[in-house]
Structure formats: structure tokens, C-alpha cells
Amino acid sequence: MTRLSSEERRAALVRAAVRVIARSGLASATTRAIVAEARMPLASFHYAFRSRDEMIRELVAFVVGGEQFAILASLRPGVDIRSAIRAGVQAYFDLVASEPGREQAMFELLHYALRTPELADLPPFQYGSYRRVVVEALLAGAAHGGVEWSIPVDDLARLAVALTDGLTLGWLADRDDAAADRLMDSMADALAAFARPSTETAPSASTAARLEEHRS
Amino acid sequence: MTRLSSEERRAALVRAAVRVIARSGLASATTRAIVAEARMPLASFHYAFRSRDEMIRELVAFVVGGEQFAILASLRPGVDIRSAIRAGVQAYFDLVASEPGREQAMFELLHYALRTPELADLPPFQYGSYRRVVVEALLAGAAHGGVEWSIPVDDLARLAVALTDGLTLGWLADRDDAAADRLMDSMADALAAFARPSTETAPSASTAARLEEHRS
DNA sequence: GTCTATAAAGTGATAGAC
């Protein structure tokens, strides 16, 4: 093994931890369970990480960064904004339904971080990251649909994230697929109600302006 | 002490556990921490409860039952439905903001129950209970405001619960009061959009009919 | 450098003295 294995070991432990947490919950993700999943001896854990919390910090950054392509990948140009939103929400929900443990893990990590002072910076990072993805999707959707948003896109993103969180929690609680389907219809209606026909002749210029505004 | 103290002890331990969980999280709510909070010897815990999970089961029923008066108490007859919704959401949020640990505790209990097969019936009970309260509030609000809902009230309640869950999680993550305020405006707009002028001449009759329908 | 073996501090649950 080369010296590079130190960095690789950290990554392997993080990936193993993600699997353990998704399968059995954060409380079951002991250092023993993680090294067993990664097929390593116990001491390797503290060889790679100073503490369990240090690994969790790296794990959150890893998972939050990776989770966000599904929605963006579901964007389809040329459809009306209500359909685009409905499809995007469906894509997110399909991801949740196909791997519920993964989404449960994200919530468990949030609540653990909220209770751990050393990890206090993770929740704002996690939700800031969610909103940034949704802002991009909303701007792209508006541009494709020839509409503009009647409230600041940051505020609309907050609403959309709140809705998806609520959708997820409600479905995790009772696993009612039909109810989730109806809820997604309502979500699409509610969000699309904030769209109005674009006043700009060049939609892309409007989009660029909002992007600039968002960067401030 | 009379024989009644057995029942009282259970209640005292549950109340102590609620305080410990709200203050320090579910993971810190060990049997030792709970009996210390209740000023009891350790053995009293297993004298009152067969196991820690048995107490958590009783705790969830206790807290879910008690949490629900704030929204209903905020109902004000005679105002338009959008204002009524906005005020109800604000009342809920004020409760969350005044005691964030309590709401965090509800989420932690949900996720713990989702990971504990013996407690699998608690999440549906918890969210069913939330929705039942919101259904009542929505029906009362519609009756007072002279409107009716354009989608089944059960579905609208699901949307409302999703929104409040998302509002709570987002605020817990970054504690942005101003953003929460704007989000509550959007929530009220979104929910009020599902109201339309009542077609019935007697709103109370319509309300009674829907209540009957809901009981089926 | 790597890992076995162990330390030190918790945990839920009980046996047995009062």
C-alpha cells in the first residue's frame, strides 16, 4: 500500500459509514460497525480520523455534495412551468422512495449536528446547499418556461425546500404513496402559482439579472 | 405513599424525560439522566416501566396529545381566510421559537421510532394526529371565512403539515427569523389559494357535512 | 505503519438487602 491510502482510507470509511447509517441509523453507526462495513481493523478508524465527530463532519460534506444532481438532471426544457415543477418533485421523491434510509440519514445527521456544538456550522451549510440547488432549478425552469417569479427566488427556494422536507417526513411516517402523489400535485400547483408571464423580451437576460442579484 | 404513586411515577418520569430530551436531545436521555431529572433512584425507572422503549411509547402519546392546542387556540372568527392562516402559522412558529428543543425532540422521537421496529406504529399515529388537528382548524377557518376548499381537506391538511414541518426544519437549521417570516407569508398565500367562495347558503351545514365525511 | 489487546467510561437492566 502506498502513502496515498491514508486519504483513500478516510474516503472508504466515509462511504462505509453512509451505508451503515442508511441501513441501520446514525445511532447504530458506531466506530465498530463502520470499520466492519469497510473491512478494516478497529484501530484504523482513529488512524484516519481524530474522532467520530470529525468523520461525521466530512461525511455530511460528502453526502450533501452528492445528493443534488437528481433534481437538476430531471430538468426538461420547453414544458410549462407547472409540469416542470411536478416532474422535478417526482424525481426527488423517486430518489427518496428508492432509498428511504438515505434520506432518513440526512435528517438524523441534521438533528445530531443541531445537538452537537462542534458541528453547529453543518446545518446552515446543509440547508444553504439545498436551497442553492433549488434556486438554480427554479431559475432554469423559469427561463425554459418563459415565466418569471413573483417573489424573490431565494424565498421561493425556501418554500420549495420546506415542501420537499415535509413531503419526505410525511411519507416516511406513513408510507402512503397515493397521498404523496396527491401532495406532489398540490405542491406543484402552489409553487407554479408564484410564476407569471415574463415581462422581459429576452428571458435569458432576466435570468442573468436574477443570478447576479443572488450572488450579492 | 399510596398505591396510586405507581401511575404518578410513570407520569413524573415521562415529564422528566420530556425536559431532558428537549434540553439535551434523545441520545442524552438515558435512564440515569431521566431519573436524576425526576429526583428518583435508578431502580424506580424499571419499577415503573418494563424498558426504555416502553416509556418512549408513552411519552410520544403524551406529547403529541398536548402539543395541539396552540393552533386551535389561535383561531379568530370573522377574519379573511388568508389572515387566519397566517395567524395560525405564526402561533405555531412562536411556539417553536420559544421552545426549539421541544420541537427538535418531536423530530428526534420520530426518527428513533422509524428505526425501532417495536415503535413502528408511532410515526403514523404522530402524523395522523397532526393532520387531524389541522383538518379541524381548516374546517373551522373555512366556516368562519365563508369559503370552501377546492381540494379534499385531508389533502390540504397534508400540505399544511408538510409546510409547517419544512418551516420548522429550515428555521432550526439556520435560525433566520426574517426568512421564516417571509416563508410564513408564502405559506399563507399558497394555502389560501386553495380557498374559493362558498357555494352553500348555510356555511355551517356545509361544515357539518364535511365533518361527517371525514369521520368515515 | 499496522493491528491486537485493553483501558476507561458509559449503558440498560436486576438481584438482593432493607
Add this chain to the structure above:
DNA sequence: GTCTATCACTTTATAGAC
């Protein structure tokens, strides 16, 4: 009935053999 004392086990983290 009540509670002290303790069991059996698990946890994170590390010392020290290889």
C-alpha cells in the same frame, strides 16, 4: 415496596506488540 449495589455489555479511544 423501595433502593443500593452490581451485572453484563457496549461505547470511543489508545497503548504497545509486531
